[in-house]
Amino acid sequence: MRHARDLSRREFLVRAGGTAAAVPTLSAILDACSKPGASVSGSEALQIARPDNPVTLPMNGEPIATDTPIEQGATIQILNWSVYMWKYVINQFIQQYSDNGIKFSGISTFNNMDEGVQKLQSGKIQADVFFPTIDVLGKLVAADLLQPLNHDLIPALAQDNWAAFQNPYYDQGWRYSVPYTIYTTGIGYRRDQIPDEQIHGMDNPWSILWDPTYKGRVGVYPSYRDVMAIALMKNGITDLNTGNDADLEKVRTDLLAMIDATSPRIAYDASYNKLQNDKFSVTTAWSGDVVAGWSYAAPYTEAAYKGFGYWFPADRKGPIDNDLIAIPKNAPHPRLAHEFINFWISFRHAMDNFSWNGYQPPQTKADINTLTQTEGLYSKQSSSWAAPADYVAPWMPDAVVRESDFGIGYREGPLPPDVDDHWHQIWSEFTAGVGS
Amino acid sequence: MSVPSEAEPVRRRLRRSHRATEEGIHYSRWFWPSFTIPASLWLAVLFILPLYTVVSIAFGTVDPIFRGPLPVYEPWWWSGKQFGRVLDESFGLYRHVYIHTFEYVVIASALCLVLAYTVAYYVARYGGKRKTLLLALLIAPFFISYLMRMLAWINLLDTEGYVNKILTFLHLVPHPIDWLSGRPSTVIMGLVYGYIPYMILPLYAFLDRIDANLLEAGRDLGAGPARTFFRVTLPLSRPGILAALVIVSLPMMGDYYTNNLLSGSPHTTMLGNLIDDAYGSTGQGPRAAVYVLILMVLLIIPMLYYLRSTARSLLTR
Numbered sequence: 001m002r003h004a005r006d007l008s009r010r011e012f013l014v015r016a017g018g019t020a021a022a023v024p025t026l027s028a029i030l031d032a033c034s035k036p037g038a039s040v041s042g043s044e045a046l047q048i049a050r051p052d053n054p055v056t057l058p059m060n061g062e063p064i065a066t067d068t069p070i071e072q073g074a075t076i077q078i079l080n081w082s083v084y085m086w087k088y089v090i091n092q093f094i095q096q097y098s099d100n101g102i103k104f105s106g107i108s109t110f111n112n113m114d115e116g117v118q119k120l121q122s123g124k125i126q127a128d129v130f131f132p133t134i135d136v137l138g139k140l141v142a143a144d145l146l147q148p149l150n151h152d153l154i155p156a157l158a159q160d161n162w163a164a165f166q167n168p169y170y171d172q173g174w175r176y177s178v179p180y181t182i183y184t185t186g187i188g189y190r191r192d193q194i195p196d197e198q199i200h201g202m203d204n205p206w207s208i209l210w211d212p213t214y215k216g217r218v219g220v221y222p223s224y225r226d227v228m229a230i231a232l233m234k235n236g237i238t239d240l241n242t243g244n245d246a247d248l249e250k251v252r253t254d255l256l257a258m259i260d261a262t263s264p265r266i267a268y269d270a271s272y273n274k275l276q277n278d279k280f281s282v283t284t285a286w287s288g289d290v291v292a293g294w295s296y297a298a299p300y301t302e303a304a305y306k307g308f309g310y311w312f313p314a315d316r317k318g319p320i321d322n323d324l325i326a327i328p329k330n331a332p333h334p335r336l337a338h339e340f341i342n343f344w345i346s347f348r349h350a351m352d353n354f355s356w357n358g359y360q361p362p363q364t365k366a367d368i369n370t371l372t373q374t375e376g377l378y379s380k381q382s383s384s385w386a387a388p389a390d391y392v393a394p395w396m397p398d399a400v401v402r403e404s405d406f407g408i409g410y411r412e413g414p415l416p417p418d419v420d421d422h423w424h425q426i427w428s429e430f431t432a433g434v435g436s
Numbered sequence: 437m438s439v440p441s442e443a444e445p446v447r448r449r450l451r452r453s454h455r456a457t458e459e460g461i462h463y464s465r466w467f468w469p470s471f472t473i474p475a476s477l478w479l480a481v482l483f484i485l486p487l488y489t490v491v492s493i494a495f496g497t498v499d500p501i502f503r504g505p506l507p508v509y510e511p512w513w514w515s516g517k518q519f520g521r522v523l524d525e526s527f528g529l530y531r532h533v534y535i536h537t538f539e540y541v542v543i544a545s546a547l548c549l550v551l552a553y554t555v556a557y558y559v560a561r562y563g564g565k566r567k568t569l570l571l572a573l574l575i576a577p578f579f580i581s582y583l584m585r586m587l588a589w590i591n592l593l594d595t596e597g598y599v600n601k602i603l604t605f606l607h608l609v610p611h612p613i614d615w616l617s618g619r620p621s622t623v624i625m626g627l628v629y630g631y632i633p634y635m636i637l638p639l640y641a642f643l644d645r646i647d648a649n650l651l652e653a654g655r656d657l658g659a660g661p662a663r664t665f666f667r668v669t670l671p672l673s674r675p676g677i678l679a680a681l682v683i684v685s686l687p688m689m690g691d692y693y694t695n696n697l698l699s700g701s702p703h704t705t706m707l708g709n710l711i712d713d714a715y716g717s718t719g720q721g722p723r724a725a726v727y728v729l730i731l732m733v734l735l736i737i738p739m740l741y742y743l744r745s746t747a748r749s750l751l752t753r
Contacts, residue, residue: 139502216617259703265618279616417498424717428714428717431705434532
């Protein structure tokens with residue numbers, strides 16, 4: 001059931017203009033003929049969530065009733081990042097609800113959060129479940145694009161998931177979101193070229209991305225927040241949301257110096273493909289990418305699996321984050337969406353999905369020993385792998401995220417617009433090779 | 437070839453009108469112009485309105501919540517702040533990006549021309565009965581998407597790819613070359629490979645239409661093959677060369693994918709990459725739109741030159 005809403009000016013402009021080059025109707029153009037921003041509201045009320053400034057998001061309506069029946073014959077609609085969900089596990093869900101005639105036809109995907117939000121906003125995709133990042137959660141609620149969750153229908157959160165996520169700082173009382181995956185941002189490296197002892201013995205391992213020894217073999221993500229966060233960490237600056245000009249100038253200087261020092265290349269698959277296939281020696285890396293990397297390490301031999309590693313500070317003081325699952329306001333099957341979320345964050349299914357995508361769920365039963373000593377379902381299922389591949393390779397315990405990390409690590413949160421523009425300016429200079 | 441007198445168009449019009457009257461056909465004065473209506477509507481809807489939206493974004497603002505581009509359609513509310521900032525950067529911080537782009541496009545277009553001209557010349561002059569087959573082979577790359585063709589080159593240019601295998605086998609290089617490590621030469625090669633089919637076809641179309649009698653006349657007057665080519669074929673194919681250069685160099689100027697796939701290095705960033713980066717960044721939509729407008733202005737210059745040259749060659753015909 002779609003919730004009817006009036007089209008505000010802001011919504012119209014975003015839909016009609018934006019990047020879609022859609023042709024607006026005359027009446028909509030006339031509606032828009034007032035001073036830009038004059039009727040915009042909501043942005044003033046937007047609070048920037050930080051661990052030391054937790055945010056309780058406003059309730060936009062009530063959650064669905066607990067006795068709402070499961071929609072019969074529904075096709076579950078999923079809007080998610082590409083390559084982030086194992087279809088095998090989705091089919092398990094479909095099987096479990098076969099009595100209700102539930103179907104699955106495919107996942108609608110996006111390549112970055114802006115694209116995902118745009119798809120949600122445009123209404124072209126009416127998703128039952130959406131996978132936002134923390135920085136857009138408050139904005140989605142302010143724009144009335146999400147619906148509150150019924151906690152009674154998602155008991156798996158309390159049963160199976162870490163206490164840290166029962167009342168997260170970005171969504172006090174988890175009104176709109178549950179955690180999907182957790183990850184750290186560190187350094188991926190080729191163990192045959194950079195022994196474990198070498199990187200762990202360095203005074204400042206973040207600086208390895210600037211080491212000319214690896215010139216032409218350094219990869220960085222096309223993600224301004226994460227790469228700049230690493231530059232901040234290299235300089236010992238732990239506020240990963242800093243707007244301080246002096247801090248950002250250090251980042252700028254360092255990033256431009258990196259171009260000359262190591263000729264980095266910008267690649268999405270830096271740490272889950274190019275590192276494994278020896279195109280890069282060292283990369284910026286999300287722990288989940290490196291953990292999943294074994295299935296990209298052709299020719300799928302044990303030696304190939306052992307060829308790469310992951311470094312994160314031993315004191316666990318580094319960038320850490322988590323992604324979310326939420327239900328859009330216009331979800332066609334909200335009850336089914338609750339069932340799906342509960343299924344997805346329950347222990348068995350969360351772990352099966354983890355075995356495929358490499359991104360760890362915050363499961364209480366999944367401690368570091370379990371994860372580094374247990375073969376995952378994805379590895380078990382295929383005869384072409386050099387099995388067994390554990391959830392996390394035993395030689396990279398740094399890639400396992402612990403619950404305590406969320407009290408120690410540094411979070412990337414939303415930035416105020418002027419600060420965000422400053423960050424973008426620096427990133428733009430880096431990608432344009434200014435001064436190189 | 438004689439330059440037509442000013443009276444000639446009038447005579448032609450009279451002749452046409454006379455014939456139409458003789459045949460008993462009378463057209464209203466709007467009959468022929470009305471043929472342009474579909475194309476005009478097409479342009480208005482699919483070009484002018486989107487272009488106006490881009491201008492409205494460039495001079496507009498961003499959504500205060502999601503920071504997506506917020507076009508301002510009313511010119512009286514436009515802000516030139518973003519435009520001024522991007523222009524400043526274009527002449528300062530990012531000047532080298534414009535220079536790179538210009539260099540890559542000029543070199544790639546020149547290489548395309550040399551390669552495409554020889555191929556098109558061969559097919560047009562010596563294709564004989566195999567012309568159709570050769571043309572089909574020339575069109576064949578169009579059946580594979582540009583992206584797929586570039587992805588294929590990633591494998592070919594890999595340090596363990598066939599290009600390096602052949603080069604090292606022939607002892608042309610002592611060690612495999614890391615072509616994908618952010619080399620301008622690789623980007624230029626990618627541009628040449630990606631766009632060359634678009635140059636061969638128009639060149640072939642022009643060369644094939646050159647009257648063989650003119651070439652024979654050149655030879656009869658004592659010119660050798662080379663002189664005939666440089667004095668007859670090449671001047672006659674000049675409009676085709678210009679058209680082909682415009683067809684490939686304009687999209688090359690805005691290309692970003694070739695660079696992303698074959699380099700990914702900040703060293704080889706092109707103007708298209710600046711647009712792509714800004715377009716994909718939260719809050720940077722107006723900036724991307726300004727770059728698009730700058731690129732448009734830059735592209736108008738060769739386009740005007742082409743139109744002027746074409747008009748002049750029509751006059752002298």
